[in-house]
Amino acid sequence: MAAKRVTMKDVARASGVSASTVSFVLNDAPGQTIPDATRERVRRAAAELGYVPHGLARALREGSSRIVVLNVARLPRDGVALAGFIGGLSDELAEHGHTLLVRYRDAPDDADPVLAAISPRAVLDLDRVYFDDEPELADGGWVDGLAAHTAVQLRHLVGAGHRSIAFALRGDERLSRLGALRFDYARDAAAEAGLPALVPVAVGHPAAAHDRDALAALLAEHPEITAVAGVDDEAAMRVLAAARALGLAVPDRLAVIGFDETPFAELAEPPLTTVRIDTAAFGRRAARELLGLPAATDDRGSASLAATVIRRESA
Incomplete structure (x- = not known):
């Protein structure tokens, strides 16, 4: 039986720090006030455990063509985030004479006849990143x-004074993995802020009354909750609709924030506060890393990789 791969959470436990601290140390993240002794403890724990991180732009093969294959097999295909990433990746590759081929089916490997036929420059397995047991790095x-x-989403609510927060998940099988990741990250962020444990609530049933009943049950059991963070904008807008059906004042009784800004967020009632992510910039960065190019230093540089809160009336 193969040995279980050491994960970043193993390093965090061994060094007595949070997973986010391990991420900052092993990524050499700038602007972090982490003591040298803590950095050394983390690096020593990683070395002793044999921790080996992996990167997004991992080429499965080095072919002779100027084609790059992107695998997104199990990721939701209709989301804003994925479309932005693909667009940025494609545009940056095109600027350097390469063509992007997006694969939506099974994960490719070196024995794949399609890969053998086109001999791509590289294969980026984005699906593997988020379905792996450790996507943090x-x-x-x-x-x-x-x-x-x-x-960023949680800090906005904390900054507005909210201490008891729910997290709205959607009952869509295509979103189950990313939803679970987002909930885990939100729970860790809440713990770091000293908040009580987040409470999950499921929305997204075809019948709007189901969402109304789910929100009513949540607040009946946890009347202390004053804010809801949505796994995405759709989940947040469903919470808004449910709050309206229950006669709850937003944001006075219940603040609501979405994630991964959609074109319809500002049309919600009230207009939805959400988190904007420039996923196209991530696509461009991945392309440059893959081609061995230095990081962009113009307006497409690393500064655009930070998430920003789009403040509207809902939170």
């Missing part, structure tokens, strides 16, 4: 990845 994690963006 592969996508930037607590530095500028999904974990960090989730922390």
Whole structure:
């Protein structure tokens, strides 16, 4: 039986720090006031455990063509985030004479006849990143990845004075893995802020009355909750609709914030506060890393990788 791969959480437990601290140390994240002794303890624990991180731009093969294959097999195909990433990746590759081929089916490997036929320059397995048992470093994690963006969402609510927060998940099988990741990250961010444990609530049933009943049950059991963070904008807008059906004042009784800004967020009632992520910039960064190019220093540089809160009336 193969030995279980050492994860970043193993390093965190061994060094007595949080997973986010391990992420900052192993990524050499700038602007962090982590004591040298803590950094050394983390690095020593990682070395002793044999921790080996992996990166997003991992080429499964080095072919002769100027084609790059992106695998997104199990990821939701209709989301704003994925579309932005694909667009940025494609545009940056095109600027350097490469073509992107997106694969939506099974994960490719070196024996794949399609890969053998086109001999791609590289294969980026984005699906593997988020379905792996440790995505925190592969996508930037607590530095500028999904974990960090989730922390931005939670910090907005904490900054507004909310101490008891629920997390709205959608009952969509395609979102189950990313939803579970986002909830784990939100729970860690809440714990770091000294908040009580987040309470999950499921929305997304075809019948709107189901969402209304779910929110009513949540607040009946946890009347102390004053805010809800949505796994995405759709979940947040469903909470808004349920709150309206229950006659709850938003944001006075219940603040609501979405995630991964959609074009419809500002049309919600009230307009939805949400988190904007420039996923196209992540696509461009991945392309440059893959091609061995230095990081961009213009307006497409690393600064655009930070998530920002789009403040509207709901939170």
